[in-house]
Amino acid sequence: MDGWDFVSTSSTIMPDILLLKDVLHFSLEYDPLQAVEPYPFPRSQGSPLPFRTSFTCEEFRSFWNRERIAFQWVYCSEKNSRSFYLHSKIPDSPLPSFVRAPGMNAKGPGPGRLYDWTLKHECRQWDQGQQLTLNSDSVGQGCPVYIRMRKRVDEDRVEVEYHWEHNHSTEPKARSVFPLGPNELHWVRRMIQEGHEWKAIKKKLRPDEEHLQRVMSMVRTAMLFKLGCSLLML
16 A cells, blocks of 8 residues: 555554544533633743644643633644544544555655644634624634644654634633533533533533633633743743
C-alpha cells in the first residue's frame, strides 16, 4: 500500500494512545457549575500569534480539556478528519495510526504521509454576525480564533497551532445570553439519560447572578496569580 500500512491501535501495544474523546470540540467532563481556567501560556497583548508548541499525549489531554471547557468551539472539517471524527459514535475509539513500511524514508514514495491525523476547531463565534428577528444578540462575531492539532506518524506527540486571541468577551456572563453551546448540549443529554428532572437541569445551566460573579472572580483571581508568579521570575 505505497509504503504505508494502517494499524488498528486496538490490537497494537502503544506507549500512549489518544482516543476520539481526547480531541472532541466539547468535553465529556463539562460541569456548568465548575469554573475552569484556560491552559497557562502567554496570552498578553503583543504575544506572537499563533501560539505553536508540541505536547506529549498526556500534556495535550490536559491542555485541550481546559481550553474546550473555558471557551466554546465548533468542529471545522479539514483534510480527512470526517472519516473518523463524524462517522465514529464511540468516544473511546482510538484515533487513526499508521506505521512506515520497513526501508521507507520519512516521506515514503511521492508526497508521503506526515501525519496520522489532523483536526481543526474554530471559536463558536467564528461566523459573521447576522441581524436577528428576535431581540437577542447573534452568536457570530467573525472571531478569528481557531486551533489546529495534528499528530506525526511514528511520534507520540501532538503539534498545536493556536490562534487564540478572541475579538469578543469570553466571560461566562457574556456567553449566557446565547443558545446552549456544544458543552451544555451534551451535558444536558447526559443529565436526561441519568434521569435528572428538567427543572434541576435548567437551574444549573442558567445560574443566578451571584454564581456567575463567583465563577468570574475565581477565573480572574487564578489568572492574576499566575501573572504575578511569571513577573516574579523575570
